Amino acid sequence: MTYQGTVALITGASAGLGVEFARQWAERGADVVLVARRLDRLEELAAGLEKRYGINAHVIAADLARPGAAAALRAELDARGISVHTLINNAGFGSYGAFVRQDASQINEMIQLNVVAVTELTRTFLPDLAADGRGALVTVASAAAYQPTPAMAVYGATKAFVLSFTEAVGYETRTSHLRVLAVSPGPVGTEFFDVAGSRNAAVGRMATPEQVVTATRRALERRKTPPSIVAGLGNRISTLASTLTPRRVTLAVSGRILKASFPSSTTLPAANRT
Numbered sequence: 151m152t153y154q155g156t157v158a159l160i161t162g163a164s165a166g167l168g169v170e171f172a173r174q175w176a177e178r179g180a181d182v183v184l185v186a187r188r189l190d191r192l193e194e195l196a197a198g199l200e201k202r203y204g205i206n207a208h209v210i211a212a213d214l215a216r217p218g219a220a221a222a223l224r225a226e227l228d229a230r231g232i233s234v235h236t237l238i239n240n241a242g243f244g245s246y247g248a249f250v251r252q253d254a255s256q257i258n259e260m261i262q263l264n265v266v267a268v269t270e271l272t273r274t275f276l277p278d279l280a281a282d283g284r285g286a287l288v289t290v291a292s293a294a295a296y297q298p299t300p301a302m303a304v305y306g307a308t309k310a311f312v313l314s315f316t317e318a319v320g321y322e323t324r325t326s327h328l329r330v331l332a333v334s335p336g337p338v339g340t341e342f343f344d345v346a347g348s349r350n351a352a353v354g355r356m357a358t359p360e361q362v363v364t365a366t367r368r369a370l371e372r373r374k375t376p377p378s379i380v381a382g383l384g385n386r387i388s389t390l391a392s393t394l395t396p397r398r399v400t401l402a403v404s405g406r407i408l409k410a411s412f413p414s415s416t417t418l419p420a421a422n423r424t
């Protein structure tokens with residue numbers, strides 16, 4: 151795993167885990183490309199990293215939930231003459247509440263960001279990443295990927311997708327030197343729960359972004375990078391238990407822990423059409 155002299159593209163770099171990914175890669179000498187919607191935050195982070203670590207930090211403001219966002223990002227990088235050696239698919243969000251009450255446009259946005267953008271960015275950059283082989287492809291999944299998550303039904307499903315997808319792509323590229331890793335954190339102290347609209351999903355001990363990113367780096371730096379990791383011992387135990395327990399039991403436990411409740415038929419909202 152090489153940092154010095156490589157460029158890492160980090161999505162969702164304006165807050166939370168993305169800021170820490172950028173900091174730890176820059177600290178080790180990598181140039182970074184910071185992508186998110188909030189330009190002011192990206193610019194502030196870029197200036198700080200350049201000053202502190204003497205690297206180049208590029209900033210691209212982009213809404214990755216927009217169709218065609220990956221191609222537009224690639225075109226912008228090509229226009230600036232920037233090659234990417236590491237892709238960290240980190241941008242994502244969740245939303246708490248009964249599925250039937252969720253807004254259809256927000257559901258689409260979540261799938262577009264958590265699934266479509268991850269897939270398209272990976273498809274766009276993978277040939278270059280694998281040909282170079284010095285860097286890594288990292289995707290941030292979640293402990294939510296290991297069982298259905300009532301009250302966060304779509305979010306859990308998107309993370310199950312990225313976990314499966316990343317592991318499979320890692321296997322396909324195993325003869326290249328590229329390191330491919332899906333990282334699944336449990337709750338982390340970021341803006342995630344404010345965006346999700348509830349702290350009911352903050353189940354278990356809250357990790358810091360530094361702990362999660364350090365665990366990710368250590369897995370990447372092992373002689374043989376594993377296909378995926380679950381960050382934190384407690385989360386490793388609970389995700390293992392989820393996969394070993396009968397599905398019906400796992401689902402019931404998950405629903406209870408997430409405090410999923412469902413509206414009675416009389417209070418159901420009308421069909422939500424996009």
Ligand SMILES: NC(=O)c1ccc[n+]([C@@H]2O[C@H](COP(=O)([O-])OP(=O)(O)OC[C@H]3O[C@@H](n4cnc5c(N)ncnc54)[C@H](OP(=O)(O)O)[C@@H]3O)[C@@H](O)[C@H]2O)c1
Pocket residue numbers: 161162163164165166167168185186187188189212213214215216240241242243244263290291292293334335336337338339340341342343345
């Ligand atoms: N925190 C947790 O407990 C936890 C647990 C497991 C997995 N995760 C995963 O970790 C990843 C990072 O989340 P976080 O905890 O760091 O949350 P966060 O603090 O809310 O940060 C999310 C980042 O994603 C960016 N983003 C959101 N929508 C975007 C869009 N449409 N286009 C481009 N960028 C967008 C945000 O930037 P802008 O708003 O500026 O666009 C922000 O930089 C996510 O994939 C999340 O699902 C988090």
